[in-house]
Every structure is written in C-alpha cells, then in structure tokens.
Amino acid sequence: MNSKDNKAEIVHLIGSKSNxxxxxxxxxxxxxxxxxIYALFMVVLVFYALSEGSLPIFFKEGINFIIGTDWNSVEGxxxxxxxxxxxxxxxxxxxxxxxxxxxxIGIAIFVNEMVPGKIGTVLSFVVELLAAVPxxxxxLWALFVFRFWIVDYIEMPLHNTFGDxxxxxxxxxxxxxVFTAGIVLAIMIIPIISAVSREVIKAxxxxxxxxxxxxxATRWEMVKTAILPYGKSGLLGASFLxxxxxxxxxxxxxxxxxxxxxxxxxxxxxxxxxxTLSSIIANEFNEASGSFQLSALIGLGLVLFIMTLFINVISxxxxxxxxxxxxxxxx
Amino acid sequence: xxxxxxxxINYKSIxxxxxxxxxxxxxxxxxxxxxxxFSFVIIAIIxxxxxxxxxxxxxxxAFSLDFLILPPGAMGASDGGIGPAIQxxxxxxxxxxxxxxxxxxxxxxxxxEYSSSSRRFAYFLRLFNDVMTGIPSVVIGIVxxxxxxxxxxxxxxxxxxxxxxxxxxxxxxxxxEETLKLxxxxxxxxxxxxxISKWKVVWNIVIKGSKSGIITGIVLxxxxxxxxxxxxxxxxxxxxxxxxxxxxxxxxxxxRIWRLASQPYPSAHEQGWGAALLxxxxxxxxxxxxxxxxxxxxxxxxxxx
Numbered sequence: 274m275n276s277k278d279n280k281a282e283i284v285h286l287i288g289s290k291s292n293x294x295x296x297x298x299x300x301x302x303x304x305x306x307x308x309x310i311y312a313l314f315m316v317v318l319v320f321y322a323l324s325e326g327s328l329p330i331f332f333k334e335g336i337n338f339i340i341g342t343d344w345n346s347v348e349g350x351x352x353x354x355x356x357x358x359x360x361x362x363x364x365x366x367x368x369x370x371x372x373x374x375x376x377x378i379g380i381a382i383f384v385n386e387m388v389p390g391k392i393g394t395v396l397s398f399v400v401e402l403l404a405a406v407p408x409x410x411x412x413l414w415a416l417f418v419f420r421f422w423i424v425d426y427i428e429m430p431l432h433n434t435f436g437d438x439x440x441x442x443x444x445x446x447x448x449x450x451v452f453t454a455g456i457v458l459a460i461m462i463i464p465i466i467s468a469v470s471r472e473v474i475k476a477x478x479x480x481x482x483x484x485x486x487x488x489x490a491t492r493w494e495m496v497k498t499a500i501l502p503y504g505k506s507g508l509l510g511a512s513f514l515x516x517x518x519x520x521x522x523x524x525x526x527x528x529x530x531x532x533x534x535x536x537x538x539x540x541x542x543x544x545x546x547x548x549t550l551s552s553i554i555a556n557e558f559n560e561a562s563g564s565f566q567l568s569a570l571i572g573l574g575l576v577l578f579i580m581t582l583f584i585n586v587i588s589x590x591x592x593x594x595x596x597x598x599x600x601x602x603x604x
Numbered sequence: 605x606x607x608x609x610x611x612x613i614n615y616k617s618i619x620x621x622x623x624x625x626x627x628x629x630x631x632x633x634x635x636x637x638x639x640x641x642f643s644f645v646i647i648a649i650i651x652x653x654x655x656x657x658x659x660x661x662x663x664x665x666a667f668s669l670d671f672l673i674l675p676p677g678a679m680g681a682s683d684g685g686i687g688p689a690i691q692x693x694x695x696x697x698x699x700x701x702x703x704x705x706x707x708x709x710x711x712x713x714x715x716x717e718y719s720s721s722s723r724r725f726a727y728f729l730r731l732f733n734d735v736m737t738g739i740p741s742v743v744i745g746i747v748x749x750x751x752x753x754x755x756x757x758x759x760x761x762x763x764x765x766x767x768x769x770x771x772x773x774x775x776x777x778x779x780x781e782e783t784l785k786l787x788x789x790x791x792x793x794x795x796x797x798x799x800i801s802k803w804k805v806v807w808n809i810v811i812k813g814s815k816s817g818i819i820t821g822i823v824l825x826x827x828x829x830x831x832x833x834x835x836x837x838x839x840x841x842x843x844x845x846x847x848x849x850x851x852x853x854x855x856x857x858x859x860r861i862w863r864l865a866s867q868p869y870p871s872a873h874e875q876g877w878g879a880a881l882l883x884x885x886x887x888x889x890x891x892x893x894x895x896x897x898x899x900x901x902x903x904x905x906x907x908x909x
Binding site (some may be wrong): 286295297298300302304305306307308309311312315316318319322323325326375376377379380382383384396399400402403405406407409410411412413414416417418431437460464467473483491492493494514517518520521522523524528543550551554555558559570572574577578581583584586588589 | 626629631634637638640641642644646647648649651652654655658659669696706707708710711713714715717725728729731732733735737739740741742744746747749750751758770773774777788790801802803804806826829830831832833834837838841858861862866867873876877881883884887891
C-alpha cells in the first residue's frame with residue numbers, strides 16, 4: 274500500500290515535470306514561429322498595401338499609367354504616366370553601373386590579390402566605411418560640394434569639347450542632372466559591390482590561382498585567367514545587388530537630379546535634369562492633392578518594388594548558386 | 605638539309621625574341637594594371653575623405669548648446685536648433701529596436717534551431733528575408749503610410765518606428781542566425797544529455813552563448829536605420845515641435861537635414877551641416893561600440909571552441 278503510494282507519487286512527479294517541460298517547449302516554439310510568421314507577414318503586407326493603394330490609378334489609367342508621359346494633378350484634368358520616371362531611374366542607375374562595376378571589381382581584385390593581406394584589410398575597411406555613411410549626408414555633400422567639382426572638372430570640359438558634335442553633351446551643364454546623380458550613385462554603391470566581389474574572389478580555389486602562377490603567369494594574367502572566369506557569375510550577382518540599391522536610392526537622388534516633371538523629365542542629354550521613381554515619390558508624397566495623385570505615387574512605388582524584387586531575386590539566385598558550386602569544389 | 609637548318613635557327617631566334625620582348629610587355633601590362641587598380645582604390649577613398657572633412661569643417665561652427673537643445677527658429681533666422689530632431693531620432697530608434705530586435709532575434713533562432721522540422725518554410729523565410737533587405741526604404745515608407753498613418757488618422761512616431769523595424773528585422777535575423785550557428789553542436793548535445801528541455805538549451809546555452817554576436821547584429825541594424833530619411837517623410841512628416849503625443853508628427857535628424865538643405869538660406873545650410881555632423885557622430889559611436897563588441901566576441905569564441 275505504502276510502496277504503491279510512493280510509486281504513484283513518483284509517477285505523478287515525473288508526469289508533472291515532463292508536462293512542464295512540454296509546456297515550456299511549446300510556448301517557446303510558438304513564440305519563435307510566431308516571430309517568423311510576423312516577418313513573413315511583413316512581405317505580404319508590403320505587397321498587399323501597394324496593390325490596394327494603387328488600384329484606383331490602374332483602374333483610371335490602365336496601361337497608360339506605365340507608358341504615359343503626362344503628370345498633371347489639376348483637379349478634373351488629372352492624368353498620370355510613369356514612363357519618364359522609369360526611364361530616369363534606368364538611365365541614372367545605368368550611368369552608376371557603368372562607373373561603379375569596373376571600379377568596385379578592380380578594388381576587390383587589388384585589395385585581395387595585389388597587396389599584402391594586412392594592407393588589403395585596412396584599405397577595404399576604409400572603402401567599406403563609405404557604406405556606413407547615410408545617404409542624406411551623401412546628398413548634402415553632393416549638393417553643396419561635389420556638384421561643383423563635377424560641373425567644373427567633368428561636365429564643362431566634356432561640353433566644350435564634344436558639345437557641338439555629340440548631342441548627349443549638348444546642353445550647358447548646371448550640375449543638377451542625371452549625370453551627376455549617376456556619379457554620386459556610383460560612389461554610393463561601390464562599397465557594396467566591392468564587398469560582395471571580395472567574398473566571391475576569396476571563394477576562388479587556391480589551386481586555380483597556383484596553377485596559373487605555375488605556368489608563369491604574372492599577377493594580372495593570373496587574375497585574367499583564373500579569377501575572372503571562375504568568379505564571373507558571382508561578380509555578376511554582386512553587380513546586380515548594387516543595381517538594386519541604385520534603383521531604390523531615394524533621398525540622395527531627390528537632392529541632385531533636378532526634379533523635372535512630366536514629358537520634360539525624360540532626359541534628352543546627359544546634362545538634362547530628370548526624375549526617378551523614388552525621387553518623385555519623396556518629392557510629392559506629402560503635397561499630393563486628391564486621391565488620384567496619391568494613388569499614382571503608390572503605383573510608382575509598386576513599379577519600383579517589382580523592379581527591385583526582380584533584380585534582387587536574380588542576384589540572390591546567382592550568388593547562392595555560386596557559393597553552392599564553390600563549396601562543392603572545396604569538398 | 606641546309607635550308608632546313610637555316611629555317612630551324614631562324615625559328616628559334618624568332619621564338620627567343622618573341623619571348624623576351626613579350627615578357628617585358630607582359631610585365632609592363634601587369635604594372636600598368638596594378639597602377640590602374642590602385643587608382644580605383646584612391647578614387648573610392650577621395651569621396652569619403654571629402655565628406656568627412658566637409659561635414660566637420662562646416663558642421664563645427666553650427667555647434668553650440670542652444671543648437672542642440674532649442675527647437676528650430678523662424679525660416680531663415682540663424683537662431684534656433686535641432687532639439688526636437690535629436691529627441692525624435694533617439695525615440696524612433698529606441699521604439700524601432702523594441703519591435704525589430706526581439707522579432708529579428710527570434711527569426712534567427714528559428715532559422716538556426718527549429719528549421720530542421722520544416723525545411724520549406726525555412727527556405728521561404730530566408731528568401732523573403734533576403735528580398736526584404738533589397739526593398740527600397742521609400743517603398744516600405746509607403747506601406748507604413750497606408751497601414752498605420754491612414755488607420756490612425758495622423759502622422760506619428762508609431763508609424764515611423766514601425767517602418768524602421770521592418771527594415772531592421774532582416775538584418776538582425778541574418779546576423780543572429782549566423783552567430784547562433786557558430787555555437788558548437790557538442791554543447792547542445794551535452795545539455796540534452798543532462799535532460800534539459802529544448803527551450804532551456806536554446807535560451808541558456810545557444811542564445812546566451814552568442815549574446816555578443818546578437819548584440820552586434822542589433823547595433824548594426826540600429827546604425828543602418830539611424831540615417832534613413834525616405835521612409836520617415838511619409839510616416840512622421842517632421843515638425844519643429846518637441847514630442848507631445850503618440851498621434852502627432854515628430855521630427856528626426858535626417859529629415860531635418862533634408863528640410864534645412866532645401867531652404868534657400870545660408871544659415872539653414874550651416875545648421876544642416878551641424879545636424880549632419882551630429883548624425884555622423886551618432887553613427888560613428890554606434891560603429892565603435894560594434895567594433896568593441898565584435899572584438900570581445902572574437903576572444904569569447906576562441907575560449908568556447
């Protein structure tokens with residue numbers, strides 16, 4: 274009788290203890306999964322809010338919203354087209370890419386392969402400090418300092434030499450134009466592209482580099498024959514990452530692109546003012562009058578979201594494929 | 605026969621000459637390209653030096669006690685300060701961290717500790733996190749406007765903190781996942797062998813063991829959101845008043861810099877530089893904290909592994 278009681282008590286104790294175990298475990302797991310669902314929900318929320326907010330303008334304008342060039346918010350004559358801003362976004366970020374991609378990959382190669390490890394680490398740390406500078410400070414510096422350098426040392430010489438013959442340089446430069454925006458965007462994305470490129474170059478197997486050296490290659494020939502072919506797709510992914518950043522950058526572009534509106538926002542020369550999707554949102558969001566203008570701006574946000582989503586997904590897949598294949602090689 | 609020999613000699617000398625000439629050319633090309641790549645590094649560093657110099661040179665003259673504590677003066681007047689902006693920035697970063705840090709860490713915990721049971725969910729979570737990092741902040745600002753500002757009926761610090769927390773979550777989650785994975789499996793298994801339940805293992809061994817790594821991620825995300833401007837335009841609007849309630853506009857440093865820079869007055873520009881200096885100092889001190897933690901973390905890791 275007594276022993277039976279003890280046994281029952283023990284069973285009871287173990288049972289309660291393990292129950293407690295399970296409740297704690299379940300609670301914690303629920304908490305963790307809850308947080309993850311919240312994070313996933315944010316993506317859904319972004320998509321839902323943008324679609325819902327831009328419905329009125331898509332109903333009103335239809336396909337004209339994408340291919341139209343008007344931007345008129347006067348009550349009763351409202352007409353909104355996104356084309357000039359899509360073009361402006363593509364042109365400014367193309368200029369940025371043309372400048373930033375060779376420079377960043379060059380920096381990554383130099384820092385990883387051409388100088389001793391310690392100096393390379395210090396140099397790359399300095400370059401990556403640029404990534405910590407907020408874009409509003411880039412904007413301030415570009416607006417009050419850098420713009421005048423570009424006008425004096427790059428745009429005016431180009432304009433004076435080629436202005437008469439080449440239409441892209443024909444307009445008298447003023448500093449607030451797509452060219453300036455492209456250059457400052459390039460400065461901004463250089464640390465991002467070069468940081469990812471460094472990782473890609475680091476992942477090239479040593480055997481490849483040593484094989485090139487063993488055949489008598491110089492440093493540059495080693496880079497050309499071993500690193501570049503091997504890291505090609507990884508470097509492409511890094512560039513796409515930078516492109517995504519350049520397309521979405523807002524406040525810096527708003528400060529220096531000149532903020533043209535409507536048909537005149539399609540830049541005809543490199544030195545014309547323009548407008549990007551993000552800059553017109555920043556400029557007009559708080560002054561939007563009437564529901565259509567606000568809806569049009571949200572629609573621009575949706576277009577921007579889809580563009581960056583597309584670019585980011587491509588770059589994520591490229592980079593993950595590269596890291597996967599490299600880990601296979603190492604094994 | 606004779607002809608053949610002659611041919612042979614000619615060929616040899618040609619090869620020799622070619623190699624010598626070519627090797628000199630190859631060396632020159634190598635040095636030239638090294639020089640070009642070095643100039644790329646210089647090109648990238650010049651803007652950084654110029655930005656820091658200009659911000660310090662132009663910003664220092666604006667600094668005074670009044671500048672730091674007073675609300676902005678009248679348009680174009682040189683008196684007044686950026687008190688509300690400093691207060692607003694600190695509050696928004698604080699509130700955003702309050703939401704973003706725990707959610708981000710828990711997502712990291714899920715990805716590192718619980719994801720083995722459903723790989724597909726983990727895959728999507730990781731993919732969506734990466735996608736989220738790439739979404740332009742201005743787009744997230746619009747979402748904050750539609751979901752919070754329109755619902756509550758006014759611009760507010762809640763909307764600002766909410767959008768910044770959305771930007772924060774993927775950064776914190778990514779860094780947390782990486783550091784949690786650094787805890788050796790033997791430690792987890794030792795704890796399980798002692799009969800400790802899973803959540804206690806995760807909490808006491810995995811999370812506490814990688815505390816400094818997690819804090820690194822949080823501080824990194826804080827320094828990232830401290831400079832965000834675009835999403836604040838459509839969520840907190842900006843004001844020249846100090847914080848008064850949770851349903852009225854507030855100010856923030858980046859937003860104040862933007863407004864000051866777009867005014868036509870030189871005194872406003874000077875104040876803009878001053879605010880920029882303060883913002884850089886805040887971000888700089890955050891990254892010094894970051895360095896200190898990550899150095900400590902290096903020692904810590906060595907001692908555990």
